[in-house]
Amino acid sequence: MGGSASGDLACFLDCDLAILGEPAASYARYVERIKLEYAHAYGPGFAAKRAAVMRTFVATDVLYFSRGMRAEREAAARANVGAELLRLDAASKTVAGAE
Numbered sequence: 001m002g003g004s005a006s007g008d009l010a011c012f013l014d015c016d017l018a019i020l021g022e023p024a025a026s027y028a029r030y031v032e033r034i035k036l037e038y039a040h041a042y043g044p045g046f047a048a049k050r051a052a053v054m055r056t057f058v059a060t061d062v063l064y065f066s067r068g069m070r071a072e073r074e075a076a077a078r079a080n081v082g083a084e085l086l087r088l089d090a091a092s093k094t095v096a097g098a099e
Helices: 007-016 026-037 044-059 067-098
Strands: none
Touching: 026 067, 044 067
16 A cells, blocks of 8 residues: 555554455455445445545555565455456446436
8 A cells, every 4th residue: 555664554454455365256255245244335326435445456556565465465456456346337337327
């Protein structure tokens, strides 16, 4: 993410974003749990708002602060986020077309 972090902060931030770099099937289950957790807010605007968050991840040079996490998870995280962004954009267009 933007900026710099080291030590405990870098470890905390890397752990917080570790899910992004999980295998695709695990990430898909995570996304489904997000939908359940935010079911009260999951409506026409949710996909657009989540897509905006995903775009911040795509726009950053690196997602992880530590070299180890970058080496281990960066590529998978970018693939997962990119795939989710495509789904969210498609969902937003579907909703917009239905209005």
